[in-house]
Amino acid sequence: MTVRVGIINVTGFAGMEAARLLWNHPEAELVAATGRSLAGQMLGKAFPHLAAYADLPITTDLEQEVDVVFSALPTGASAEVCAPLVEQGLRVIDIAADFRLREPGAFTEWFHEEHPAPELLDRAVYGLADLYASDIAKADLVANPGCYPAATILALAPAVAAGIVVPRVFVDAKSGISGAGRGTGGGFSYSDVNEDVSAYRVADHNHQPEMAQELSRLREETEVAVTFVPHLVPMTRGIHSTCYAPLAESVSQAEVLALYRDFYADVPFTVVSDTAPHTKHTFGSNKCLVFPTVDQRNGALVAVGVLDNLMKGAAGSAIENMNLMSGLPQEAGLDHPALYP
Amino acid sequence: MTVRVGIINVTGFAGMEAARLLWNHPEAELVAATGRSLAGQMLGKAFPHLAAYADLPITTDLEQEVDVVFSALPTGASAEVCAPLVEQGLRVIDIAADFRLREPGAFTEWFHEEHPAPELLDRAVYGLADLYASDIAKADLVANPGCYPAATILALAPAVAAGIVVPRVFVDAKSGISGAGRGTGGGFSYSDVNEDVSAYRVADHNHQPEMAQELSRLREETEVAVTFVPHLVPMTRGIHSTCYAPLAESVSQAEVLALYRDFYADVPFTVVSDTAPHTKHTFGSNKCLVFPTVDQRNGALVAVGVLDNLMKGAAGSAIENMNLMSGLPQEAGLDHPALYP
């Protein structure tokens, strides 16, 4: 039986990417899509690349019966809308950051507002399917990971879990401009960001606590300290997270590769690469490519994770979570090669 | 009296950029330019953007009397050509890597060949004018810094010299594609590198020993360990070096900014920024913008340095060195605003 899906805020990049993926999903169908600014228009008319949805109206509220809801609202607004849906018994996947931090205090510290539904925080499962597939399968509320944390956690998880690195990491991430969202004013105009690289929110980005929290879960009695610096680079999609940590013990390149391969042996979308991966090799796909290197000269691990921020970093991951929550194969609708070049 | 300049290998990006700058230099003139592949053509015909040089032939060897030579040959080939010129009493600026590492053994380790002129290594001065202007002024052989080291050393120098960081740094650098040079085959075709970020030579790039050597010079009895990972990003010019180091003592953001401002108070081309700088703000200029941030949460320094890899990272720096070596004002011919947008 086809899973009926609703997308809240289909007009952002993550929402429209989920709609794109659902068009080719063999066992799920997009039946409702909301979006305040474009309500009343047909989805296929508002966004010419989604012309296939010629008859699906964008509405103010969800108007069809659905089994699963993706919320692509801004953080803060999202929890407020998700809470009653969870109470109604729907399966909800929150693509915003509302349910990622376990401590209500952490939410307030980083987002400067009270959490709108703190009672649901314990119920939410962190939706990184490569690590928590079985928990996700049982959940009715999933916190879809942030794009930077997804790439970073997958790059570091085997090393942190095995205890081969000192829990003191530096994370230097490079993102394409679509990470800034759609319709985001003058700051991301082509003339300004083309031929430009810049850091922003240096050591002060709200994906830092998410990384620290999730990396610390991976090994008992380990608190991982994270210095995180995001950068914008002139491309549309893609995240390249380069992670640095001192080694806790001496390991060889071959041992680290074997450790990583073993860790991800049964996972469909995280692939261990034996050469430095390219973001372009994940363009439009749900893959995360990870690549660990040992700097023997200085006793450090350099671990790279790359992914498409709108796919594995947002909508692709959401579909993956929907599949698990709905008893579908994890790869359903996601088994597409990357688009290259 | 006008300084007569010759460029060896004007057909690479660094060589042609030096030619561009010399056209508008008030007290120096390009009188000779070599380039094997295009010998016999006029410089202004071979490179339409240099049309002003309609009558300057590209030759196989330097055919005019010159005062100063820029060598933009590949590393290894460069020292061989420079050595006799130094002996003849010319002032030589080597834009290649031949004279940067003080130890002949280090050269062999990183470039896999014997150094062609080890006897000149002691005579060469490291040409980072923001730190060594007076030494450069007295030199007849200058090793022009690498593009990555220039951005990195300028970002870290005040902190290392003051001893406020542990001498264990992680350097994550992002470079535009022109850093790979001109005429470099299929690996850097537009279709492959557009919409792509990738790391390369992870913790194994030959600019690493240059960084380690030069940072270690800045403070007595300090050996700085450097893990260096370069990345290519889809833009033409620009380097963004993001440097991470644990703090050795507690300092505030204001103190670090003051330390940096003080350190660079008398230097024309390195500017301390109080916000995260953009590579685009240095496009076509000789400026290096540096920006230190304290990550108080984790006790770390994040120091950013950005510059145009063909200007302050190559030809601009070479002109600056020529000025100092020739008794001209340091800024002569280099006082151009960046081209924006």
Added chain:
Amino acid sequence: MTVRVGIINVTGFAGMEAARLLWNHPEAELVAATGRSLAGQMLGKAFPHLAAYADLPITTDLEQEVDVVFSALPTGASAEVCAPLVEQGLRVIDIAADFRLREPGAFTEWFHEEHPAPELLDRAVYGLADLYASDIAKADLVANPGCYPAATILALAPAVAAGIVVPRVFVDAKSGISGAGRGTGGGFSYSDVNEDVSAYRVADHNHQPEMAQELSRLREETEVAVTFVPHLVPMTRGIHSTCYAPLAESVSQAEVLALYRDFYADVPFTVVSDTAPHTKHTFGSNKCLVFPTVDQRNGALVAVGVLDNLMKGAAGSAIENMNLMSGLPQEAGLDHPALYP
């Protein structure tokens, strides 16, 4: 029964794009792939975005039994390889230009060599499925259209067929760099073509006779004169063909739109737009968007056609032809929304 497909020269952009599409095709399967330079490697290893093909070897010659062959060889080489395959009774789709021009003399004039298999020219069907679906369904040798002609012919066909324009057209086309192919040396390096627009082969490109021949077929006793100028623009995929022709009679904007809509009413992949279309809205899809405008001030038609040069302009069109030749639904494996942004 699944159609077994072989790709000759899978290592070019068109070949690898066909492989990508076949991975998700419901009724066809890639079973053999040749490629001289990478023979012996696994396809999924040679091209990381095609990792799914982990066990498909790249071979020197077709080694599996196949039903359909795509030839993505260079023009000239292609006919030579295709001829014996046609004789063996295989269905052959030539993505090169070998079978597009009906006159052997035209081939010689434009490609400066004798046609290797002139006896097959009459047998070949021009594979523009939006115009010739029923002929293609009966063919065993199809000449896949060039990327520029596909966009241009689809933009002009309704107007030429109806006789509303003077048969004297100016075609100004803009192409992404992938149109130049893979592994094509220094001429298309990122540093040279980024931030650049240039025309090339002005009024002398070998897609001109293809356009003239095919446009002239659309209306009896009409010979269409074509001035064609291609341009390269700094993007990877996409063709935007802007076509200009004097009106032969007075028509309104509404009449022209109605004429176009009527002409393409039953066609799945050519869509008439009522606003100026964007190449980006076809990225990764098999759609061609056409947009006719009447310049009433000067009595002229301006007709725009946009498509993805590797999809509708090459591999997507080839799949479409395979579907028709194999009795499959025309849209099989091609019903993907464009990837945006």
Added chain:
Amino acid sequence: MTVRVGIINVTGFAGMEAARLLWNHPEAELVAATGRSLAGQMLGKAFPHLAAYADLPITTDLEQEVDVVFSALPTGASAEVCAPLVEQGLRVIDIAADFRLREPGAFTEWFHEEHPAPELLDRAVYGLADLYASDIAKADLVANPGCYPAATILALAPAVAAGIVVPRVFVDAKSGISGAGRGTGGGFSYSDVNEDVSAYRVADHNHQPEMAQELSRLREETEVAVTFVPHLVPMTRGIHSTCYAPLAESVSQAEVLALYRDFYADVPFTVVSDTAPHTKHTFGSNKCLVFPTVDQRNGALVAVGVLDNLMKGAAGSAIENMNLMSGLPQEAGLDHPALYP
């Protein structure tokens, strides 16, 4: 004696480019700069690439005594501000479109408002220095050409003036995104315009009447009909205008080249190229490269003009006009090679 210059609306791309050029001008100095949104800030602080202007305040109105004013206001607003300045005896260069169309009715038709100062239209000189240098030298009010018209008129002028083409031209122009101006909201965000080509205002752009008017001036009793279609391509700077016209008489490629070379023999900034020129070869320079080709097959002229839209297409041309109006050498402050790559 140094010419004192004021820029009205220094905060747009044309205004800030003029400021950049004036910094290195040997005989002119920027002494005043207005800009409503950033009034009160220092120019060098508001725009980091103009850091050299550390002490020049952005003001609401011109506060210093000036000799020459550049107005970079939006069309309509500009004439209103320029009119009293002309009356005061200042030399005024209007970079907006207010004084380009000679007929007040044409202004109203295209800009949908009454002309604010129709009495000045006769006094204004069209500021294309390659054609009208001596008129400009005597003017006190100059209408700086639009970027598209500058490239187009220079590409076609020799052919139209000589009468070798039928006065019925099709102009297909491609522009970088900076032509859309600074701070222009969501429509030109990187994610939307990267990897995209699109036409806009097809046969309905307000630069069309400017082209038609100016081309018609070049030959007696000739009214030139112009169909003009502008396109946006993903680059920051640059215009490539490709112009098509039927030949009125038979001419050879060599004759056309000779005609063009002769026409521009005494002009510093328009250069006749004998190969298809690249926009990138004009990046940051004041050159316009023109390239005529004869399509002998169809009896047509294809004439290309390329330039940097912020230089020869706006601020560079304004400086050139200022030079002529002030008795300075035409090339003063503009003799810079293009920045490449």
